[in-house]
Amino acid sequence: MVLFWRVELVYANVRFGLIPTAEPIPIQIVTSRQCTPQKPNCSAKNGVPFSGIVGVNYSEKSLLYNPLRKLPGNLSNGFIVTGNGGSNKNGNLILGLTAQNQTGFKMASWNQQPEINGVPGKRWDSRLSKVCLTLAGSTAKNSCNSAMIADTGTINGLAEFKSASIAGKLKPGVLGSANTVKVAINGIFDYGLVPGNRDGFNRWNLAISPQAEQTISVNPGIAFFDKYDVLFDQVNGRQGFRSRR
Incomplete structure (x- = not known):
């Protein structure tokens, strides 16, 4: 440290x-x-x-740090991350969105943040809202007011609760196989996981943070990208999901 x-x-x-x-x-x-x-x-x-770390989400707090915003032409309008799941053995970063490479994605909207005076470009809260979480052993049973961020920089999944009452009998720390997780947005994605330790990729943690902004926040970790290609549209403020299995 x-x-x-x-x-x-x-x-x-x-x-x-x-x-x-x-x-x-x-x-x-x-x-x-x-x-x-x-x-x-x-x-x-x-x-x-x-x-x-190259930070490429669109929730910048003060300056627009995302370097992908500054690529030339339509390469700056967004990007797609494809993971290693299914038959694909190599993850890829696809720069620039086109009508062709957006085929098959189901879209969810972000909320726009206030613009920064004198700084061009829209800022978005790239946390998805109204995400449904079910975590076995907790009181979160299809709780659909959760916030979620899809993040390749985090290996382990994480559910963060603002109150211990939501966790029920669960304690902060690493979850076990009995604590099955389901994260979904109706009609867009439906992701399930049995916590374990497949090289860390299906490891899932629980945190209780009274200072948290959201009642429930979820980061499914890099394993999410095994199942879904994820699209980031910085022009229209959308995130897309395309099942890979």
Whole structure:
């Protein structure tokens, strides 16, 4: 664990393969880091490199950080993530939405956020609303006022409850096979999972966070992309789902 980070905001041109961004994009650069006394031998001690994260959702809070917004032409209008499930052994990122590559997707809408003065581009709350959650052992039985985000950056699934009363007898931590999970939006997707530990991909955690914004929040983790291709439409504020099995 690292306690102290020094971060600076810089602007730089970024290239995805052979495709450069049309203009510089904001990037947070970690210029220094320091181990905590509790973890004196963390990676910062020996200067071990660590991976960065490319944030490509559209819920930016202050600046429009998503570098895919700055690609040239219609490559900036959205993207599609395809996972490794079924017969496909390699995940893919498809840049730019067309009538052809949107075929077969069922769409759910995002809520638009206020625009930032002087900054072009729409901001969206890329959490889906009115998602139905059923978690065996909890009081969440087809609770359809949940919020959900689809996120490839998280291996484990997560259900976050604002109140312990929703969790029922369940305790925070890793769920077991008896705690089957179902996440759905009627007519758009219907995803079920038995928590386990298939290399972490069907591991599911429960958290209780009184400070949470939503009563129930769900992140199904990267295993969701085994079953669904997921489309992000930043122009119209929509997310699409296409079953792969």
